[in-house]
Amino acid sequence: NAGVTQTPKFRVLKTGQSMTLLCAQDMNHEYMYWYRQDPGMGLRLIHYSVGEGTTAKGEVPDGYNVSRLKKQNFLLGLESAAPSQTSVYFCASSPVRGVGETQYFGPGTRLLVL
Amino acid sequence: GDSVTQMEGPVTLSEEAFLTINCTYTATGYPSLFWYVQYPGEGLQLLLKATKADDKGSNKGFEATYRKETTSFHLEKGSVQVSDSAVYFCALSDRGAQKLVFGQGTRLTINP
Numbered sequence: 001n002a003g004v005t006q007t008p009k010f011r012v013l014k015t016g017q018s019m020t021l022l023c024a025q026d027m028n029h030e031y032m033y034w035y036r037q038d039p040g041m042g043l044r045l046i047h048y049s050v051g052e053g054t055t056a057k058g059e060v061p062d063g064y065n066v067s068r069l070k071k072q073n074f075l076l077g078l079e080s081a082a083p084s085q086t087s088v089y090f091c092a093s094s095p096v097r098g099v100g101e102t103q104y105f106g107p108g109t110r111l112l113v114l
Numbered sequence: 115g116d117s118v119t120q121m122e123g124p125v126t127l128s129e130e131a132f133l134t135i136n137c138t139y140t141a142t143g144y145p146s147l148f149w150y151v152q153y154p155g156e157g158l159q160l161l162l163k164a165t166k167a168d169d170k171g172s173n174k175g176f177e178a179t180y181r182k183e184t185t186s187f188h189l190e191k192g193s194v195q196v197s198d199s200a201v202y203f204c205a206l207s208d209r210g211a212q213k214l215v216f217g218q219g220t221r222l223t224i225n226p
Binding site for chain 1: 118148150155156157158159160163203207213214216217218219
């Protein structure tokens with residue numbers, strides 16, 4: 001049982017390049033999330049999904065797109081990377097909505113945009 | 115909107131010292147409250163949680179009590195260890211939204 005995994009672990013991009021971050025979970029969770037972590041700002045929600053085929057915007061969605069074609073996978077895309085997108089990206093998942101449900105986090109992807 | 119404010123870090127303590135990390139929140143309704151911990155090079159993991167007023171969450175010697183009257187959820191541990199060195203995040207989850215709102219994190223370093 002791997003939990004939440006993220007690919008890749010680290011990536012360097014040039015401004016304007018595109019890439020996709022992959023998140024996979026094997027816990028059969030309905031909800032999945034993408035966050036970015038920046039120094040002194042905690043984690044901020046980019047996009048989330050409440051089930052296969054559905055996505056919604058979070059707090060900082062600009063410059064990112066997501067897709068949830070399979071229940072176990074949640075992809076985060078950067079179409080044209082900018083230096084402001086240099087960050088550590090975390091994926092998380094949780095079971096169906098409930099009071100006080102825990103989110104389970106992946107190990108993170110460190111992205112550097114030059 | 116909902117928000118979480120944590121005490122400024124970094125915090126440096128000696129082993130066996132008493133730890134308090136302050137957390138206050140602003141929210142409409144009655145959120146659930148969480149403490150997550152991030153060890154070096156890893157993702158976040160749940161440390162403890164409380165889902166209603168006056169509940170106490172506890173785990174690994176850490177405790178936090180949901181205080182509705184002071185809108186606080188302070189993290190405490192009576193005797194810290196070097197292995198507790200990590201970044202600690204306070205967070206809330208609005209009952210309707212199923213989304214977490216995080217504080218900025220507090221980096222804790224414990225010296226032997």
